[in-house]
Amino acid sequence: MIRDYKIVLASASPRRRELLSQISLNPVIEPSTVIEVITTRVPEDAVMELSLQKAEDVARxxxxGTIVIGADTVVAAEGKILGKPKSHQEAYEMIESFQGKTHQVFTGVTLIYCGTNGTTVRSFAERTDVHVYPMTPEEIRLYAEDEEPMDKAGAYGIQGRFAAFIKGIDGDYSNVVGLPVGRVYQELKQICEQEEKA
Ligand SMILES: Cc1cn([C@H]2C[C@H](O)[C@@H](COP(=O)(O)OP(=O)(O)OP(=O)(O)O)O2)c(=O)[nH]c1=O
Incomplete structure (x- = not known):
């Protein structure tokens, strides 16, 4: 059973911790200190690569008997990968590029089971399509000036004030917030079942 294992979340994101506690998993928090390196421009591969780097750093x-969870979220809009904005101006430009349109949010997750005879590694990427209402330059400016977009991929938080501009989504909501908890739970269950059979 999952509760027989120690779960470590290799992330500083309070949203990821909250999403896991929503499904009664209360992980130990150990953010990774790895320098993140992307070697691909394909968003689903990039988020898996980054989640692997974070999980490996902490799994060491x-x-x-421990399972480490690493995750990374990006927005893909108009052929570009958008991470966290470096300035309010960049936040403005990111939102301007996808307002009135549909973009994708990808979260990559790596689970590493540390066993007595080595490790088991599973990585996957989950995609959610997000439809955004048209926004006026004033609405973008007021939102981009706030602190809310600054620590978030694509410069918005669907769970925050930006909800005013969300027309709808196709896919898992929790994936947009930073961790597809349903999929994470299913994958954790499979690791535990495999270990119990071995
Ligand atoms: C699109 C979107 C992203 N986000 C967040 C999820 C992630 O925390 C963040 C993307 O940054 P990440 O680099 O994925 O994660 P992080 O730096 O917050 O944490 P760590 O590297 O330690 O794991 O953006 C939201 O909270 N709401 C949203 O709507």
């Missing part, structure tokens, strides 16, 4: 110093 774990005891057997």
């Amino acid at each position: 110093h774990q005891q057997p």
Whole structure:
């Protein structure tokens, strides 16, 4: 059973911790300190690559019987990968590029099971399509000036004030917030079942 394992979340994101506690998983928080390197421009591959780097960094110093979760979220809009904005101006430009349109949010997740005879690694990427209402330059400016977009991929938080501009989504909502918890739970269950059979 999942509760027989120690779960470590290799992330500083409070949203990811909250999403796991929503499904009664209360992980130990150990953010990774790895320098993130992307070697691809394909968003689903990039988020898996980054989630693997974060999970591997933290898995290195774990005891057997631990499962480490690493994750990374990006927005893909108009052929570009958008991470966190570096300035309010950049936040404005990101939102301007996808207002009135549909973009994709990808979260990559890596689960590493640390066993007595080595490790098991599983990575996957989950996609959600997000439809955004047209926004006026004033609406974009007021939102981009706020602190809310600054620590978020694509410069918005669907769970925050930006909800005013969300027309709809196709896919998992929790994936947009930073962790597709349903899929994470199913994958964790499979790791535990495999270990119990072995
Ligand atoms: C699109 C979107 C992203 N986000 C967040 C999820 C992620 O926390 C963040 C993307 O940054 P990430 O680099 O994926 O994660 P992080 O830096 O917050 O945490 P860590 O690297 O330690 O795991 O954007 C929202 O909260 N709401 C949204 O609507």
